[in-house]
Amino acid sequence: MNSNDLKEKILQLKKEKNAVIVAHNYQVDDVQEVADVIGDSLALSQYCAENDKDIIVFCGVHFMAESAKILSPDKTVLLPEIDAGCPMADMVTADALRKEKEKHPGAVVVCYINSSAEVKAESDICCTSSNAVKVVKSIKEKDILFVPDQNLGSYVAKMVPEKNIILWNGYCITHHKVSMSEVKEVREIHPDALLLVHPECQKEIAEAADFVGSTKQIIDYAKQSESSKFIIGTEMGVLYQLKKDNPDKTFYLLSKGLICPNMKKTSLKSVYDALNEMKYEINLDEGIRLKAKESLDRMLQIS
Numbered sequence: 001m002n003s004n005d006l007k008e009k010i011l012q013l014k015k016e017k018n019a020v021i022v023a024h025n026y027q028v029d030d031v032q033e034v035a036d037v038i039g040d041s042l043a044l045s046q047y048c049a050e051n052d053k054d055i056i057v058f059c060g061v062h063f064m065a066e067s068a069k070i071l072s073p074d075k076t077v078l079l080p081e082i083d084a085g086c087p088m089a090d091m092v093t094a095d096a097l098r099k100e101k102e103k104h105p106g107a108v109v110v111c112y113i114n115s116s117a118e119v120k121a122e123s124d125i126c127c128t129s130s131n132a133v134k135v136v137k138s139i140k141e142k143d144i145l146f147v148p149d150q151n152l153g154s155y156v157a158k159m160v161p162e163k164n165i166i167l168w169n170g171y172c173i174t175h176h177k178v179s180m181s182e183v184k185e186v187r188e189i190h191p192d193a194l195l196l197v198h199p200e201c202q203k204e205i206a207e208a209a210d211f212v213g214s215t216k217q218i219i220d221y222a223k224q225s226e227s228s229k230f231i232i233g234t235e236m237g238v239l240y241q242l243k244k245d246n247p248d249k250t251f252y253l254l255s256k257g258l259i260c261p262n263m264k265k266t267s268l269k270s271v272y273d274a275l276n277e278m279k280y281e282i283n284l285d286e287g288i289r290l291k292a293k294e295s296l297d298r299m300l301q302i303s
């Protein structure tokens with residue numbers, strides 16, 4: 001089947017099965033084209049908590065489909081590529097977190113949504129890159145154990161200096177490797193472009209940027225900005241929406257390494273197979289799900 005046939009079949013199956021296709025901003029263009037909703041981690045979780053379809057086909061990585069299942073237990077949640085994981089989410093386990101909590105008994109545990117259901121269940125509240133500052137500001141206690149992203153954690157620590165943020169040593173393999181020499185080089189080539197970066201980039205990259213935000217916040221910023229040129233410091237998938245929203249503006253990727261191999265696993269063929277063969281279904285232990293839901297619900301109340 002060519003891609004037009006696949007798109008047609010996907011739309012047909014989606015209708016027949018009362019399914020919805022949600023896609024993260026980092027998905028390949030073809031997949032974003034067939035999606036009903038495209039967004040950042042927060043927007044997609046909010047959507048999954050509220051929609052009325054029977055099946056959610058989650059085009060993203062494992063923790064995102066898990067979050068959809070945590071929030072919508074009665075729905076069938078499908079992850080088209082079962083091996084699409086997030087290496088950063090794997091950098092903290094529930095066991096390791098329990099041990100760290102023992103060392104900081106009074107600390108409130110904030111976990112980035114890029115984490116497993118078991119880690120969410122061990123945490124007090126979740127956050128995403130778009131609401132991490134707001135979530136941390138909402139906490140009364142001074143000591144915060146922030147897992148697993150050290151870069152998002154450092155960014156939050158800078159924005160909320162009144163808190164004592166204890167960092168975990170996790171990082172995103174895609175954003176963490178962006179270097180200052182790449183920033184200098186691209187800034188020299190495009191001196192009149194604004195630099196917009198994701199907080200998963202290292203501290204000095206965020207400090208050198210004109211704007212720091214989640215994928216959706218970067219997309220919204222570029223749309224409302226009066227500038228016409230932007231250097232984009234996040235995964236290349238966002239270029240799809242940026243170019244679609246702003247045909248007269250120009251976007252340069254900060255580094256050619258800004259590709260998440262896991263986000264790129266999902267193709268039109270895998271979305272078709274997911275709907276056709278009802279795979280891969282995400283299921284969770286009910287005890288874990290309920291505890292993880294408390295952390296996500298607390299976040300959603302604040303957002």
Ligand code: 13P
Pocket residue numbers: 025039040041042086114128129130172198200213214215216
């Ligand atoms: P957001 O979409 O929330 O900005 O997160 C990006 C991300 O790392 C997803 O893995």
Ligand code: SF4
Pocket residue numbers: 061085086087088089114172173174175200235260261262263
């Ligand atoms: Fe995980 Fe980074 Fe890929 Fe996001 S971009 S899914 S944090 S590896």
